[in-house]
Amino acid sequence: NAGVMQNPRHLVRRRGQEARLRCSPMKGHSHVYWYRQLPEEGLKFMVYLQKENIIDESGMPKERFSAEFPKEGPSILRIQQVVRGDSAAYFCASSAEGRYGYTFGSGTRLTVV
């Protein structure tokens, strides 16, 4: 399967725990974008990464959220000390050159209880 792979599909965390969301881009894609979607709302940009570099993190909350895209392995979005308001669908998209159509993964639905 050459698509964008996200895992887990569903993640349940208690308040205060850590959540780790993984995204493997399409083969040949080196640009990764993370978006958050709250129920009944649009996609909100969080962070844009290329291999080993954060290009733009203007959409990331200043605390508790971090992202990386190491040389080897998937991109990781990490949320520390989760709160109920973090419950959302988190989508990852990848592209080849950062300006043409994007392919999305199926998303990770995070529920904080």
Add this chain to the structure above:
Amino acid sequence: RKEVEQDPGPFNVPEGATVAFNCTYSNSASQSFFWYRQDCRKEPKLLMSVYSSGNEDGRFTAQLNRASQYISLLIRDSKLSDSATYLCVVHASGGSYIPTFGRGTSLIVHP
């Protein structure tokens, strides 16, 4: 003013109808435009790119009006399977090429 604005709808139309959505953008430096489709609880999927001269793909036609800073999507002969949320995506030039999504327009096609 929001960067990318869409009427959230819902647009409720019968099968066979023609329906059009508009999307306005605020950044005049925007260069690339797309329409995506998102089904309930699924990921967005690229429907079509929008070119300056306008483009058509079967029952779908996309137009770009740079002077007024809006793009449109026209769906002819609506099918039940067209029911979804349609997202407008705009890309500005320069910087880091972050695609900006509108909130989406909900379409419901009924028998």
